[in-house]
Amino acid sequence: MIGDVDEDHRPGAEPPLADLLAAHLHGSLSDPALEGMNLLNELVSRFPEAVSFAAGRPFEEFYDLEDLHRHVRTFCAHLETELGQTPAQVVRTIFQYGRTKGFIHDLIARNLAVDEDISADPDAIVVTVGCQEAMYLVLRALRADERDVLLAVSPMYVGITGAARLVDMPVLGVSGGAHGVDLADLQATIDRARADGRRPRALYLVPDFSNPSGLSLPAATRHRLLELAEREDLLLLEDNPYGLFSLSDERLPTLKSLDTRRRVVYLGSFAKSCFPGARVGFVVADQLVWDGKSERGGYLADQLSKIKSMLTVNTPPFAQAAVGGRLLESGFSLSAANAAEKAVYRRNLRHLLDGLARRFPPGSGVSWNTPGGGFFVVLTVPFTVNDDLLERCARDHGVLWVPMHHFYDGRSGMNQLRLSCSSLNTEDIDRGLDRLSAFIADSGDRFR
Amino acid sequence: MIGDVDEDHRPGAEPPLADLLAAHLHGSLSDPALEGMNLLNELVSRFPEAVSFAAGRPFEEFYDLEDLHRHVRTFCAHLETELGQTPAQVVRTIFQYGRTKGFIHDLIARNLAVDEDISADPDAIVVTVGCQEAMYLVLRALRADERDVLLAVSPMYVGITGAARLVDMPVLGVSGGAHGVDLADLQATIDRARADGRRPRALYLVPDFSNPSGLSLPAATRHRLLELAEREDLLLLEDNPYGLFSLSDERLPTLKSLDTRRRVVYLGSFAKSCFPGARVGFVVADQLVWDGKSERGGYLADQLSKIKSMLTVNTPPFAQAAVGGRLLESGFSLSAANAAEKAVYRRNLRHLLDGLARRFPPGSGVSWNTPGGGFFVVLTVPFTVNDDLLERCARDHGVLWVPMHHFYDGRSGMNQLRLSCSSLNTEDIDRGLDRLSAFIADSGDRFR
Incomplete structure (x- = not known):
């Protein structure tokens, strides 16, 4: 259809080659x-x-190829000795199609308990192809129609902007101010969006050493943000790739560890705490989804899993095994490791x-x-x-x-x-x- | 907002917990x-x-964990000896963030030449998290607005249906008939869709031993399908996970090997020819995309790469290395391997x-x-x-x-x-x- 495009080596009466207009993508x-x-x-x-x-790449001088092999062996030994898998079952776990939500969910839950004081039901965890896929899954689920918008603390990580573009979800910036999020601006943005007939579904932020601002939310701001989220029926998408890397030995509590009302969807990355090359991340989504039928809804994680089954099927077992081995070898503390x-x-x-x-x-x-x-x-x-x-x-x-x-x-x-x-x-x-x-x-x- | 939902263990005056309505997803x-x-x-x-x-899982009795380790070592040795990478560069390739389109594209191109008689420019290949991600990338690119529809030979693989649902792209079924695709029904479906103001962007099919029908297109049908695609300005999405596994030693040519006009986007999987656990697939997308500015457009693969950068960033290097090692060890013939x-x-x-x-x-x-x-x-x-x-x-x-x-x-x-x-x-x-x-x-x- 696009006669504008022709090929140097096929001049004259030849029909135009199969090509596409960028405007039609x-x-x-x-x-x-x-x-x-x-x-x-x-x-x-x-x-x-x-x-x-x-x-924003991690420091790479400590990486060693032999560690990768050892992590995989450690994980496979764990499958046999701790989970009682036969050698044939171990081979199946590593080589075959597997559980959509992943198979290192219990190890991740133990890591979250040790390092982040987060108590997560392993069944509420979806292991993803990096944190980027986790962002996509959450936004794809939340963007039901053209009224749905995402709020994000500005300046914002381009990964969240990109994921939102893929699901045609507008992003409204909220000022970060001096303390990582300006709660008055957040309230005003919510009010304005609702007055415009929009549905603000969630606020994305990096509460600890944010990319790109470097800012962190003070403890009091965290509590007030959770209260505002509860009052305004807003989910908080907490992305925490840098939390381990504080200049001091003191750390502030994650939003998820303070979350008593399942307001927080926790986005996790192993790119900095393990290695980017695994491309393993995860999401804790313990929100209950009510379908109008069952007495108690299932986890949002199970809805994300359905989307993942049509996107990447499951996170590569090879990569999960490497991260799983590192978690096991560290005694579940990536902070210590x-x-x-x-x-x-x-x-x-x-x-x-x-x-x-x-x-x-x-x-x-x-x-x-x-x-x-x-x-x-x-x-x-x-x-x-x-x-x-x-x-x-x-x-x-x-x-x-x-x-x-x-x-x-x-x-x-x-x-x-x-x-x-x-x-x-x-x-x-x-x-x-x-x-x-x-x-x-x-x-x-x-x-x- | 959903007062309908309450928690057994939090009765009374407590505000409702943060939960979601399925209807709002x-x-x-x-x-x-x-x-x-x-x-x-x-x-x-x-x-x-x-x-x-x-x-439809592959046979698993030949899998061996030691093969996985050897494949990775083979690939790393290749990086050093063939590509001249220093040990530090090898470590970076395996552990760090990497090229969005992947780093085994040249090995895949050599495999396609040996096994499928397909001549593919490595730069037109995107390595994906299984073939499922490849399907998503292509449909996300092609679905520009509500007029765009996908055609698919019916009965159809649920993976393509799912990927289409994620981008809100309607799928119109085309009868498979006795020969894998009913060309008269295809023409009628295109005409009907256009009369309805829709844009049929592509036809998805599995020309060899289709899932689920088991049907294959005869050679003559392949040629006529390519002619129809050219005439009607339709892309063909050729999915070929089972092509190697013929009952006889004769194989029919893939659509892509017959494609002189870049009508075919080739969707590749290593799930059956290597192992599902790598979750490595790929797409050959050599269509030129014309942006109205440059003299000659870039590959559709580069557009898919942009989408991938916001979806999974890159395919896990660990998994690419395993598949790359197997390709190297097989002399680029997975048919032989x-x-x-x-x-x-x-x-x-x-x-x-x-x-x-x-x-x-x-x-x-x-x-x-x-x-x-x-x-x-x-x-x-x-x-x-x-x-x-x-x-x-x-x-x-x-x-x-x-x-x-x-x-x-x-x-x-x-x-x-x-x-x-x-x-x-x-x-x-x-x-x-x-x-x-x-x-x-x-x-x-x-x-x-």
């Missing part, structure tokens, strides 16, 4: 949120020698913050926040930051970062950039900060 | 297609002692067909088709087959199968059932057929 594909991330990935691969403060990683992340974050302070004294026009942990720092600079400037910085100065405007719906964050130091060593951080400093001096001159 | 969740599959899974677990002709499996599937299918002939002589009122290969046989019986009858059969006779009506949109297939013999041995097949025979005699009496 789903709207998510031309969405700025997805385009932006592709641009960033492209820059990273075009400038491999640049110091990258861009990616990550002692070395935690030390690296603390060292790096302090090194980054100290390095910024040395290079940008008060009055320099450059400022930043001081997160209590996690992977990210937000830098504010005295000029406009966009993708063209990032490209120039990569080319001329050999350093990469992420313009903050990608994490906002509108035109906010235009003089901010996100720095991540999680996968670097201190020498890289120093070199990167020197380059960043030269770039900022250069750009400041230009814009002055 | 996405429509796919109350769809009969998804409900039906859940029921079947439930029956399988309720009657573990039953002989199951229900599941599956010699033992092919022999088992042929033996089983012949044993099932012979066993049916012995038990149901002409005039018995029971008939069946004779597939040229694959996992499935369709049995026609002289009474109505529904889920209640299946449950009775499982309980009273200890044998499981799938009512064919689950594979139709309407009320067709009501006196048919699908038998699969892929994961059984011949003793199980004999025992299962004896039980099935008793059940049919019983049911025939009842309905007479």
